[in-house]
Amino acid sequence: MSATMIKEFRLPDLGEGLTESEILSWKVAVGDTVTLNQVIAEVETAKAVVELPSPFAGIVAALHEQAGTVVEVGKPIVSFEVDDAGASPSSAARSGAAVSEEATAKREPNLVGYGAVVEKSGRPARRQRSFAEESIPAVEPVPAVEPIVPHDVPSEPTAEQDRPRSTPPVRKLARDLGVDLQLVKGTGPSGLITRSDVQGFVAASEPQGSAQTAAPAVVVGAAGRETRTPIKGVRKFTAAAMVQSAFTAPHVTEFLTIDVTPTMELLTRLKASRTFAGYKLTPLTIAAKAVLIALRRNPSLNSRWDEAAQEIVQFNYVNLGIAAATPRGLTVPNIKDAEQMTLLELSTALSELTDTARSGKTSPADLSGGTISITNIGVFGIDAGTPILNPGEAAIVALGSVRKAPWVHNDELAVRQVMSLSLSFDHRLVDGEQGSKFLADLGAILSDPATVMTMI
Structure with a gap:
């Protein structure tokens, strides 16, 4: 008979350097037998609800925290009774050569990171992480984007210790x-x-x-x-x-009211076409595509201010954030590399993004890395607003409601479908001229979609 030992599982950082999570519910009880990667709990970070898999196969010996408790990253939440031979999460982790024996003795395997490894001096030390350690056990809702070691503290010069x-x-x-x-x-x-x-x-x-x-x-x-x-x-x-x-960020907000009748007519034609049969097309879909096109001519709005490096970072890609009101509060998941998508692909991505957000299953990876955002306040019957920038982004566009209103069209007063656009931008990154040109381009596209032919 093989010997057994007790293994503690500490709450890991589930992404973006988050320091705490709330245990929503336990999926196991003391005495239950669990397998490797079996879901043992559901936890809520500041950004998403995530299922927590077991890093060990064995018997649940103790639950250290109750459901509804907010726990700091690195604190023990559950202990397992495991076979001595099966204490390691997997053979892949055992074969990882990038983790030193000293670090292994001081720290158990984890999902993303327990925090810093503490040396004898009491100070955290950096260590290399093997591919095997970064990839197991996998958390399905968190796509592997880049390794995050939020609690690792870089070695500082002696004068700053x-x-x-x-x-x-x-x-x-x-x-x-x-x-x-x-x-x-x-x-x-x-x-x-x-x-x-x-x-x-x-x-x-x-x-x-x-x-x-x-x-x-x-x-x-x-x-x-x-x-x-x-x-x-x-x-x-x-x-x-x-x-x-x-x-x-010093906010500046500009407004533009436009006649979107041509866009609404285009939307009607697209919905009736075979190409978009079965797809969800809305004014937001067209507006999102228009924003991506306008950014090509006004790239300064797709940037961020790097205070530490004292640099302006201009992105050569667009991770388009869409503000979503969910039962858990406001979230801004983003569509990665949206500038490469066709209107059909963008429509699909928007539908998946909103459905996932409303179900509360948006992963931390999908909530980070945005470069510019859209908030559709029109769905609440609001005409215009002064949206606050998503941190780290240079601009956000607010789409007002589409209303029928009297409008001068072909030198005559007519009833047209009208929308107000609001653009907030970081004046450190975007000059008034640049912001105005972007908003004018966006308005021109939505007023007459054929204008795109002159822009691309």
């Missing part, structure tokens, strides 16, 4: 919020300052009773006059992102 330990994204967040990291107490491994530490410091510095200090959901007063809801998950992430964007 006394500064507070944190990751580059956390240091950037602190700069954006005006927080001195010297004043923040780290709760991560070996005192590492996490994103939640910075946000908690900001919340503690605000007057009592602010929204940031919301308590667990309770009804206050005999008559039930007040309800409090915890700020977590997508709502918490969205709030932090919007504050960061609003107080980092």
Whole structure:
């Protein structure tokens, strides 16, 4: 009979350097026998709901956290009783040559990352990650895009070793919020300052009773006059992102009202054609294609500001974000390499994106890496707005509702289908002239789709 041993599974970072996740539900109980990669829990990050697979085959010995608990990355959530011979997740991991014996002894295999490996000095150390370790156990909802080791802290020059330990994204967040990291107490491994530490410091510095200090959901007063809801998950992430964007990028918003009757007529013809039979075509589909075409002539709107490097990064591809209202809150998943898609392919991608977002199954990878976004406020009957930029992007377009209105057409007053376009852009990256030209091109395409022939 082979010997058994207890293996702890620590909450991994499920992408984008997220520091915590909420356990929505356990799919196993103490005493259950599980197989490798069997789904053991469903967790919610600040961006998506993800199924968590088991990294071991064995018996569930203990569940360290209850459903509904928000757990920091790197903390133990479940223990398994496994055969000594089968303690490693797979033979591929055992054969990985890129992980040193010392690192292996200090850290168990994981999904994406437990956090930093702690050396005898108590400071995190970088290590190479093998292909086998990065790829197992696979989390189906998270496509493999690029390895993320959010808690690895680069080796710093000797002169800087006394500064507070944190990751580059956390240091950037602190700069954006005006927080001195010297004043923040780290709760991560070996005192590492996490994103939640910075946000908690900001919340503690605000007057009592602010929204940031919301308590667990309770009804206050005999008559039930007040309800409090915890700020977590997508709502918490969205709030932090919007504050960061609003107080980092100088926003400028321009408006343009256009006659979209020709576009609506084109939409009717396309729906009736055999090519688009069975496909979902909407004004958003046409507008998204128009945005991609207008970007070719105005590439400055497809860029980002790299504060650390003091560079403007212009993208030669378009990951088109589409703001989606979901039961979990506002999310902005994006269509990768949208500029390469035909109208038919774009229609399919939009349908899949919105369906996935509404079901709450959008993966963290699909919520990151956007380069420009569209928000369709027209579906709510709104004509125009001043949208806030998605952090890291230079522009966002808001599509107003399509309404019948009196309009001068061929020098005569007529009833036409009219839409208002709103464009917000980062004035550090985009000059007024560039933003105006982009909006004018977008309006020209939607006013007369045949104009595209003069632009490409």
